[in-house]
Amino acid sequence: xxxxxxxxxxxxxxxxxxxxxxxxxxxxxxxxxxxxxxxxxxxxxxxxxxxxxxxxxxxxxxxxxxxxxxxxxxxxxxxxxxxxxxxxxxxxxxxxxxxxxxxxxxxxxxxxxxxxxxxxxxxxxxxxxxxxxxxxxxxxxxxxxxxxxxxxxxxxxxxxxxxxxxxxxxxxxxxxxxxxxxxxxxxxxxxxxxxxxxxxxxxxxxxxxxxxxxxxxxxxxxxxxxxxxxxxxxxxxxxxxxxxxxxxxxxxxxxxxxxxxxxxxxxxxxxxxxxxxxxxxxxxxxxxxxxxxxxxxxxxxxxxxxxxxxxxxxxxxxxxxxxxxxxxxxxxxxxxxxxxxxxxxxxxxxxxxxxxxxxxxxxxxxxxxxxxxxxxxxxxxxxxxxxxxxxxxxxxxxxxxxxxxxxxxxxxxxxxxxxxxxxxxxxxxxxxxxxxxxxxxxxxxxxxxxxxxxxxxxxxxxxxxxxxxxxxxxxxxxxxxxxxxxxxxxx
Ligand code: SF4
Numbered sequence: 001x002x003x004x005x006x007x008x009x010x011x012x013x014x015x016x017x018x019x020x021x022x023x024x025x026x027x028x029x030x031x032x033x034x035x036x037x038x039x040x041x042x043x044x045x046x047x048x049x050x051x052x053x054x055x056x057x058x059x060x061x062x063x064x065x066x067x068x069x070x071x072x073x074x075x076x077x078x079x080x081x082x083x084x085x086x087x088x089x090x091x092x093x094x095x096x097x098x099x100x101x102x103x104x105x106x107x108x109x110x111x112x113x114x115x116x117x118x119x120x121x122x123x124x125x126x127x128x129x130x131x132x133x134x135x136x137x138x139x140x141x142x143x144x145x146x147x148x149x150x151x152x153x154x155x156x157x158x159x160x161x162x163x164x165x166x167x168x169x170x171x172x173x174x175x176x177x178x179x180x181x182x183x184x185x186x187x188x189x190x191x192x193x194x195x196x197x198x199x200x201x202x203x204x205x206x207x208x209x210x211x212x213x214x215x216x217x218x219x220x221x222x223x224x225x226x227x228x229x230x231x232x233x234x235x236x237x238x239x240x241x242x243x244x245x246x247x248x249x250x251x252x253x254x255x256x257x258x259x260x261x262x263x264x265x266x267x268x269x270x271x272x273x274x275x276x277x278x279x280x281x282x283x284x285x286x287x288x289x290x291x292x293x294x295x296x297x298x299x300x301x302x303x304x305x306x307x308x309x310x311x312x313x314x315x316x317x318x319x320x321x322x323x324x325x326x327x328x329x330x331x332x333x334x335x336x337x338x339x340x341x342x343x344x345x346x347x348x349x350x351x352x353x354x355x356x357x358x359x360x361x362x363x364x365x366x367x368x369x370x371x372x373x374x375x376x377x378x379x380x381x382x383x384x385x386x387x388x389x390x391x392x393x394x395x396x397x398x399x400x401x402x403x404x405x406x407x408x409x410x411x412x413x414x415x416x417x418x419x420x421x422x423x424x425x426x427x428x429x430x431x432x433x434x435x436x437x438x439x440x441x442x443x444x445x446x447x448x449x450x451x452x453x454x455x456x457x458x459x460x461x462x463x464x465x466x467x468x469x470x471x472x473x474x475x476x477x478x479x480x481x482x483x484x485x486x487x488x489x490x491x
Contacts, residue, residue, distance in 0.1 A: 003058025003088065004223040004254060005285050007237055007268065008044060011229040012037045015066035017095055017127040021187065024066035038073045040229040045077040047249060052086040055253060056223075059285040061091040061118070063237060063268060069094040075103055079112030091118030091288050096149075097128070100139045118288040119147035125160050134167035137178050148289045150181030150204070155188075155196050165203045179291050183267065184210040205327040206281065206291075208320040214264040220273040221257035235259055238269045270317075276304060276476035277321035295468040297325060298335040298358070298459055298485060300477030301343060305350070314350060322353045331355035333462060335455045337442060337481055339399050339407065340364055358458030360399060360407040361440065361481060363449040365458045367465050375453035377435065379405040384430045392426050394446065406453075410446040418446045440481060455485035 011033070018025040029037075048057060060081060068074045069092060081090045096119075107114070119140065123133050137149050149168055151161055161182070169177035182204040184192075192200070192211070200207045218235060226234040231247030234240065235257040244255040264270035271278060271286050278286040280297055299305055305314055314322075325332050334357030336343050343359055344351055356366040365373045385396050385408065393416060399407040410426070412418065418441045426446070427439065436451035455477070463470045475485050 002223070003056050003086075003284075004225070005059040005061070005272065005287055006048070006057060006224075007061055007063050007226045007272075007287070008041075009063050009065065009226070009228055009237070010037045010041050010044075010068065012068055012071075013065045015095070016070050016097055017067065017124055019124050019126050027066070034071070037229065038071070041073055041077050044227065044229075044248070045080055048081060048087075049084055051251075052084055055251075056086075058087065059089040059091070059288070060087065061093070061120070061287055063093050067095050067097065068092060069096075069098045069103070072106060075106045076110050078117065079107045079110035082113040082116040083111045087116065089116050089118050089285055089288065091120060093120040093122065095124055095127070096121040096133060096136050100136055104143060114143060114145055117145050118285075118290060119145060120289060121147055121149040123149060123151040123161075123164055125151065125157050130160060130164045130167055134164060137168060141178060146288070146290050148179045148181055148291075150179075150183065150289075153182040153185050153192070153196075153200050153207070153210075155185075155192070158196070158199050161203055162199075179289070180204060181267075181289055182207050182210065201327070206320075206324045208323060209270070209317065210267070212270075212316045212320055214270045214273075214317060216259050216261040216264050218257040218259040220275055221259065222274060223254045224257070224272050224274075225254060236264075236269045236272060238265055275317065277318050280474050280476055281321055281324060291328075292474065293328065294330060294474040295472040296355075296462070296466060297330060297332045298455070298462075298473065298475035299332065300475075300479070300482050301334060301336040301338060301346060303478035304476050304482075305347070319350070322350060326353045331466070333357045334359065335458065335475060335477060335482070335485060337361040337440075337447065340366065356462065358455050358462070360453070361447055361449050362453035362455050362458045363399075363406040364401070365461050367462060371465050373461060374401050374404070374406045375450035376401075377405040377408065377437065377448070377450055379408070379435075381430050381432050381435065382408065385410065388426060388429055392422065406449070408448040410448070412444040412446075414444050417441075417443050455481060456487070459485055 013024055013027050014029040015024045048060060051057065062068055062074065074092065078090050078092060081087055121137060137147060140147055165180045168180050180203060182200045221235045224235060226237045227248045231249055232242060233244050233248060235243055239259040239261050241258045241260045243258050244251065264273065267289060268287060271289060281291060282289060283292040305318060322332060332354050334343055334354055336359055338346065338359060340359045356368045358365050363375045389395060394410040394412045397409040397411055398405055423439060423441055423446050437448050438451045439446060439448045460470055463473060477486060
């Protein structure tokens, strides 16, 4: 079962930085208010420890108003949670102004598990320097802490952000460098120019995702929760609808999502939606915003790249994800039951972003400009199939490569869907002799290919050609035909 992720925001509303645009820099908190935040946080931590197993909580991230990592109780609470067996990862957003040495010391002394820690570090050019910030990032990476770093996309800051990206990229400790994200600037009051857009995309390959308008749809927000210090529950940080009359303390299961927003307007909202591209790009807990950088990606076409039946266009979010993968030079492959020609027609707009694919249910494997393979069929049984057309009401379509057969479709009119029993009865009427075949139903099509041809074997073949392990690739699909492929690769 998928594990779930919680965002937590305490009653903290203060910061040690004084950035000109930020309301929390002007707000200070009394000792009493801070003590209240401490008590609420520990009470939350204790309740998560108690409920994690039953509620399938796998990850948690603190998203404070202001800076929480200057208060040691957050260090301690994160350490306790990271030590919990059911919890896979704990994270926090921070300006990274705290002492890395003191934090690591505290965290480890409190029993924290560093490899479960995730930091979302925000760079504030008014308050710190490229050198100071990047040195801290590198020290954390040296200790195997996973983190992302980033800043708001203020056009005037382009040069300093480029310099920071360079400094983070040069990190010896992390092969790809540290991911540097750019948030769109809400107060810009105009669109980014083409040049600014291109410049920010140079810094952050995923920046287009920030600029999309993503209509809110709570159906994508199952099993996620945003918990406030007083226990109030929302689906995400931008939706103000309460999702339960209960408070966090009384909750035993994740409530159904509800949302009063028109748009999923920031990363903490859209990045946590259950959509396959979030997982492909950022792993099972995408809200931490740390790219997974797979060595290759395999994507089904119908139902996945085109989520709706008969859809003409690929949704903007999927398109932006594909373009990000291309910019990151991660090879992407089709994995489809469609034959090559049909797949190319269907995916005209995006085919240039792909490095090849698995077609015809695995019977045809292509690595563009390098290699191609067909699982062939002898097809001595084809005449028998023709003779049964009238009885079972289908038409035979044979797919060949240079006169050699690799796939047969038994096609019915679109309203006559093949039933499993009918397919089994038909297969009993055909003598396949020593030919090992497999068949599968796609609505009105009964597809026959070689027994060895499936998407999982296609993935293995392409991985072999590329010299990479299937453990380092990811895939997405929505049907039975995708199941084995998705089991054989990391999702
Ligand atoms: S605004 Fe939040 S709750 Fe609403 S659909 Fe978007 S991510 Fe889900």
